[in-house]
Each structure stands twice: as structure tokens, then as C-alpha cells.
Amino acid sequence: MRWLVLLLALSALPAQAAVLAAARTLPAGTVITAADLRAVDGDRPGLSDPSQAIGLQTRITIQEGRPLQASLLQAPKLISRNQIHRLVFQRGALRIVTEARTLSDGAAGDVIRVMNLESRATLSATVQPDGSLMAVK
Template sequence: MRGLILTLALLSPSLATAEILAAARTLPAGTVVTAADLQLTANDRRGLSDPSEAIGLQTRITIYEGRPIQASLLQAPKLIARNQIAQVTFQRGPLRIVAEARTLSDGAAGDVIRVMNLESRSTISVTVQADGSLLALN
């Protein structure tokens, strides 16, 4: 009896399909996903089903039209780009120092990245803040 049920499940695609999110258009790598970029489709592949899980995230790779949207294809949006000139703030108590630095990698909110101080040419670690500012680690 179990063999018959398993065989029917494998042969009948309608039993295994579910409504999942798919790309409504081709989304190049680095695109921030909006509601217009998503469509619900019946598919037997795994993927996200709730639009709120994808909207506002950035694509890691190009996602072609009609391809199911999977969590592994998305990441938090990058706020800082590599080689960007940005201000770094160091604060300890009442002391506050602001310096310009060149970022050595991309960064999303909460990421720790390395930057090079433009005056001293030394590299330091900073935390990317939610507003895109950089805060030097103590």
C-alpha cells in the first residue's frame, strides 16, 4: 500500500505543486527586490511563498524570469560599496574623532568591514550602521 501511494505521489505532479514566488522579470545581481519583481506561480520546486520574506532584500546572483525565489539567492542590501570614500567615526565617552577612509569591501547593516584611513594609510575594522555610516571598533 505504501508503495502505491509513493508511486502515485511521484507520478502525479499536481500533488507536489505549491504556490511559490518567482521572478516576474530577470533580476540582475545586486537588484533590490520590490513587489513588482515578484509573482506567485504553481511549481514543484522549493522557494519562498511569502512576499515579505523577499521584498527589500538584494539578489546575490542574476535570477531569471520565472525562476523560483529561494532564500539562498537573497541577502541584506549593501549600504557600502568597495572603494567608496566614507567618513569613519570613533567615539569613546566625550571624545569623537571623524576621519575619511576608503572602504576595502562591500558592507550591509551590521557587517564588520575593513577600511583604510586616507591620512595614515592604516587599516581598521568598522561596523556598518543601519543609516550607512561607519563606526570604528574600540
């Protein structure tokens, strides 16, 4: 009988805001899709709009049922450390294209360190949305 009274008392409380939670355990580096999300009621803070999470990548492993927070997500990495990518240097009409080894990970818009494979010089480059690298002037 006590549980019935408790249940009735809890149902009389105002409804909690729905937040997004992980529908399954999401390993670090997972790109979020709609199937990875579910709405849960709770008092913990978190994202409530799916468009704020879909397409982003998890920074850490997120356990099933844990509310998603913006600090747990990041833009997807396009560049991984120690890969070889096209590097473009452009100044005015001069355009030089070569290959470079990446020295760190990077998402679109990030400035990362790279090593020019021909000269062995280390320089900074901006990650482009297509995955190429543009040398910083």
C-alpha cells in the first residue's frame, strides 16, 4: 500500500524535462546517429535537441542511459595522427601541392602540425572540410 501512495505522489509532481541519453554504450570516437539516441526524463542536465548531437563524435565512452552533454561531444576528426595527406600552400597566384605527414589529429577548421615529406620541415596547417590541408601563412 505504501508503494501505491508513493507512486501516486510521484505522478503528481511536475514532469521533468526530457533529455537525450545514449541508447547503447557508445565507445570513444563514435559518430552519433539518430539510432544512438533516446529521450529520457531526468533531473540531470543534458542536450534536448537531437540536431545538437547527431553527426558529432564522442570524446569518451558514454554508457547506455547516460544523458548526453555538449562537453562529451566534439566535431568528427577528419585527420588522424601519422597519416599522409595532401598539403596545399597558396599565396596569390603561387600554388604548391605536396604531401605531408600529420603529427596530430584534427577536425575541420583545426590547425595542426604537419611535416612536409620532401623538405622534412615542420609547419602548421588548417584542416579543410574535404580532409586536405592548407598551409598556414
